[in-house]
Amino acid sequence: MATVPVTIEELKRQTGSEYSGGSVHAQIDEVATRRTKDQKTYLEILLRDGTASFPLRVWSDHPSRGFCSELRNGDFVEVQGDFIVTAAFGLEVRNWNVRFLTAAEKDELLTGPPEVQKKQSVDYSAIESFIASIRDPRLRELSLLFLREFEDRLRRAAGARRYHHARRGGLVEHIAQMMRACDALAAIYTALNRDLLLTGILFHDSGKLWENCFPKESFIMPHDFRAELVGHVSMGVELVNRLWHRLKEGAEFSSWNVLSPDSDLVRLHLLHLVASHHGEKQFGSPVEPKTPEAMTLHLIDNLDAKLEMMSSNYQLGKRLGPEVIERIRPLPANLVAALPAFSEEA
Structure with missing residues (x-):
C-alpha cells in the first residue's frame, strides 16, 4: 500500500524513537562516498525539499546500492521505508526503497505543500497591501517598481542560507511579518516615519534576491559570484540607487520636486536603513543605525529572525529533557519550553 509522502520537516516532527513507515519526496543535493572506521565505503546522499534536509546512508549490501550509485545532484526521488529519529544521527531510515519522481510529482514538490503555498500567498498579499498604504508617492512608486521587476525572484528567495527562514519563499514570510510589526509599532511610537520604515523593510534584504x-x-x-564578492547589504544599497534613478527618468518625478522632505534626502535615509540593518559593523553593516527608523528596522529584523529560529528549534530540536531543547547557533543558550497562554478552562 502506497504511503502518502510528507515533507522532511513533517517527517522529523512526526517520527519518534520507534520505527514508523513513511515516504518523502525530495531532491538530491549531494552524493558522496564515505568510509566507516574500518574503511568500508558507503554512499551518503543528502536529500532536500523546501522545508529541511537529511542524509540517506547507503551501505554496500543494500539492494538499491547500484541504483543509488548512478544518482546525480539535482535528481528528484521518493524514499519510502521505516523512519526513526535517534540522538546520534537524527532522522534515519531502514527497509527502504527509492525511485525517481514522475514529472507531475516533481512539479508538485517544487510548488510546495498547500499550507505553505497558502501562507506565502497571504504574506505576499500583505506586502502589497502595506506598500499600497504608503503615503509618500516616491517611496510607494519605488516599492511598486521593485515588486513589478523582481516578484518572481522575491517569491523564490530565502531569508538566509541556514539560520532563519532558510527555505524557498522564506524572504516573503520574513518581510511580511516585519511589516506587520512595523505597522503595530508605528501606531504606538507615532514619531516614527511609517512610510520610510515600511520601504526600508521591503528593501533591507533585497540583495538576498x-x-x-x-x-x-x-x-x-x-553560491552567487556577485553576492560572494559584494554581499547582500551592499547589493541592496546599489539596487535602491538604481531603481531610484529609474524613477527620476519618469515624467512624474519632476512633479515631486515640491514635496517635502526633499527627494534626495528621502533617498539617503532609505539607503541608511538598508546599510545599517545588521546593527553593528562586526555583523556586516558598513554603518550603525543613526535614526529612529534605522534602529527600529534593525530590532524588528533581529526579533523576527530569532523568534523564527526558536519556533523551528522547538519543533525539530534535540530534547535534553521534557522541557529543555539543545541550543542551536546563533541563539545564546538552550531553549526552555514556553509558558502556555492562560486559559480559564480546567
Whole structure:
C-alpha cells in the first residue's frame, strides 16, 4: 500500500524513537562516498525539499546500492521505508526503497505543500497591501517598481542560507511579518516615519534576491559570484540607487520636486536603513543605525529572525529533557519550553 509522502520537516516532527513507515519526496543535493572506521565505503546522499534536509546512508549490501550509485545532484526521488529519529544521527531510515519522481510529482514538490503555498500567498498579499498604504508617492512608486521587476525572484528567495527562514519563499514570510510589526509599532511610537520604515523593510534584504535565491526548479541554493564578492547589504544599497534613478527618468518625478522632505534626502535615509540593518559593523553593516527608523528596522529584523529560529528549534530540536531543547547557533543558550497562554478552562 502506497504511503502518502510528507515533507522532511513533517517527517522529523512526526517520527519518534520507534520505527514508523513513511515516504518523502525530495531532491538530491549531494552524493558522496564515505568510509566507516574500518574503511568500508558507503554512499551518503543528502536529500532536500523546501522545508529541511537529511542524509540517506547507503551501505554496500543494500539492494538499491547500484541504483543509488548512478544518482546525480539535482535528481528528484521518493524514499519510502521505516523512519526513526535517534540522538546520534537524527532522522534515519531502514527497509527502504527509492525511485525517481514522475514529472507531475516533481512539479508538485517544487510548488510546495498547500499550507505553505497558502501562507506565502497571504504574506505576499500583505506586502502589497502595506506598500499600497504608503503615503509618500516616491517611496510607494519605488516599492511598486521593485515588486513589478523582481516578484518572481522575491517569491523564490530565502531569508538566509541556514539560520532563519532558510527555505524557498522564506524572504516573503520574513518581510511580511516585519511589516506587520512595523505597522503595530508605528501606531504606538507615532514619531516614527511609517512610510520610510515600511520601504526600508521591503528593501533591507533585497540583495538576498541574488545571495539566497533558489533556482526555479531546484531546492539547492547556489553560491552567487556577485553576492560572494559584494554581499547582500551592499547589493541592496546599489539596487535602491538604481531603481531610484529609474524613477527620476519618469515624467512624474519632476512633479515631486515640491514635496517635502526633499527627494534626495528621502533617498539617503532609505539607503541608511538598508546599510545599517545588521546593527553593528562586526555583523556586516558598513554603518550603525543613526535614526529612529534605522534602529527600529534593525530590532524588528533581529526579533523576527530569532523568534523564527526558536519556533523551528522547538519543533525539530534535540530534547535534553521534557522541557529543555539543545541550543542551536546563533541563539545564546538552550531553549526552555514556553509558558502556555492562560486559559480559564480546567
